[in-house]
Amino acid sequence: MASRKTSHPNRDNEDKYSVLLPTYNERENLPLIVWLLVKYFGESGYNYEIIVIDDGSPDGTLEIAEQLQKIYGEDKILLRPREKKLGLGTAYIHGIKHATGNFIFIMDADLSHHPKFIPEFIEKQKEGNYDLVSGTRYQGNGGVYGWDLRRKLIRLRFNFLLFSTVFPSLVRSRGANFLTQVLLRPGASDLTGSFRLYKKKVLESLVERCVSKGYVFQMEMIVRARQLNYTIGEVPISFVDRVYGESKLGGNEIVSFVKGLLTLFATT
Amino acid sequence: MTKLLEWLFGVSFVLVAWAVVSFDLLDLSLPQTYREVAWPMPLYLLVSFGCYSLATVGYRVATFNDCEEAAKELQEQIKEAKEDLRKKGLKM
Numbered sequence: 449m450a451s452r453k454t455s456h457p458n459r460d461n462e463d464k465y466s467v468l469l470p471t472y473n474e475r476e477n478l479p480l481i482v483w484l485l486v487k488y489f490g491e492s493g494y495n496y497e498i499i500v501i502d503d504g505s506p507d508g509t510l511e512i513a514e515q516l517q518k519i520y521g522e523d524k525i526l527l528r529p530r531e532k533k534l535g536l537g538t539a540y541i542h543g544i545k546h547a548t549g550n551f552i553f554i555m556d557a558d559l560s561h562h563p564k565f566i567p568e569f570i571e572k573q574k575e576g577n578y579d580l581v582s583g584t585r586y587q588g589n590g591g592v593y594g595w596d597l598r599r600k601l602i603r604l605r606f607n608f609l610l611f612s613t614v615f616p617s618l619v620r621s622r623g624a625n626f627l628t629q630v631l632l633r634p635g636a637s638d639l640t641g642s643f644r645l646y647k648k649k650v651l652e653s654l655v656e657r658c659v660s661k662g663y664v665f666q667m668e669m670i671v672r673a674r675q676l677n678y679t680i681g682e683v684p685i686s687f688v689d690r691v692y693g694e695s696k697l698g699g700n701e702i703v704s705f706v707k708g709l710l711t712l713f714a715t716t
Numbered sequence: 717m718t719k720l721l722e723w724l725f726g727v728s729f730v731l732v733a734w735a736v737v738s739f740d741l742l743d744l745s746l747p748q749t750y751r752e753v754a755w756p757m758p759l760y761l762l763v764s765f766g767c768y769s770l771a772t773v774g775y776r777v778a779t780f781n782d783c784e785e786a787a788k789e790l791q792e793q794i795k796e797a798k799e800d801l802r803k804k805g806l807k808m
């Protein structure tokens with residue numbers, strides 16, 4: 449084992465990263481995301497496992513996952529399917545139970561979250577020993593592909609409103625004066641994104657506290673993390689909207705927006 | 717205390733303060749100018765907040781990164797991945 453260390457810079461690292469991939473009808477995307485994960489984890493040499501949580505997809509995602517397990521090995525690809533579609537939030541809880549890593553990546557399986565950012569997440573985490581590292585589309589080189597003007601407007605207004613209404617205390621606590629912070633900061637944090645790296649213990653304690661479902665779940669996680677004074681790092685990511693299959697959470701974005709805001713308002 | 721309550725408290729506090737000054741509810745016999753300034757204040761604030769929000773959101777939409785490069789890279793990698801997976805024996 450010692451002889452291999454030289455070719456992989458991070459192989460002697462004790463940390464292990466469990467990637468949770470919840471899937472529902474991702475037959476076309478799953479092999480591609482797994483291939484990319486194997487590629488980037490392989491190149492950087494970090495210890496990892498991929499946990500696929502399929503909710504009885506009628507398109508046969510699970511069958512594809514089984515093939516992938518044969519190709520890449522049972523230690524790398526773990527299958528933890530459930531009988532029927534029970535939602536994203538509980539899929540994470542289910543996945544965490546089976547994760548053996550001390551760190552957990554949460555990402556979508558639809559290729560909108562690119563595994564090439566994984567090494568950056570890990571480095572960022574180590575840099576500040578952060579409790580969680582969140583990908584952001586609204587900072588630095590971050591951005592999106594495949595959104596029309598309407599979608600950008602809705603998302604940005606949403607992020608803006610959320611930030612300035614839910615987080616004034618956070619903005620103040622950061623030390624600088626409220627107004628300049630509001631002027632410069634709102635929308636910087638990506639509240640609805642879901643490409644994140646957590647310390648396992650932190651994720652467990654957050655998931656325990658979160659009550660909302662689906663779309664709002666991601667926001668609640670980060671709001672509660674701030675509340676509990678967990679430290680948060682950010683990595684700019686590019687977000688390429690899904691190429692294959694369709695969004696399950698999309699629905700009416702304006703309705704989700706109002707619902708999310710009210711939920712966070714009333715519960716945090 | 718939830719954010720909702722915090723906001724309700726904050727807003728009612730400001731409203732009361734505003735009413736006290738603009739209608740002189742406590743008979744403080746404030747100078748007339750105070751009342752004249754205070755009276756339309758909520759409207760001014762609302763309008764300036766609106767303008768500020770519009771400007772910020774407008775600016776951000778205009779400068780939002782379009783990740784053309786990332787999309788192209790992904791397309792290439794998808795091709796590469798499909799080929800490699802087929803070689804490894806994956807049946808789609």
Ligand SMILES: Nc1nc2c(ncn2[C@@H]2O[C@H](COP(=O)(O)OP(=O)(O)O)[C@@H](O)[C@H]2O)c(=O)[nH]1
Binds near residue numbers: 469472694
């Ligand atoms: N296991 C499981 N996965 C889900 C469920 N709903 C969505 N997903 C997965 O969660 C990820 C994000 O969903 P997506 O439809 O892309 O949401 P969007 O990106 O917000 O439009 C994808 O990998 C989906 O396959 C569910 O009920 N169960």
Ligand SMILES: [Mg+2]
Binds near residue numbers: 556
């Ligand atoms: Mg998606």
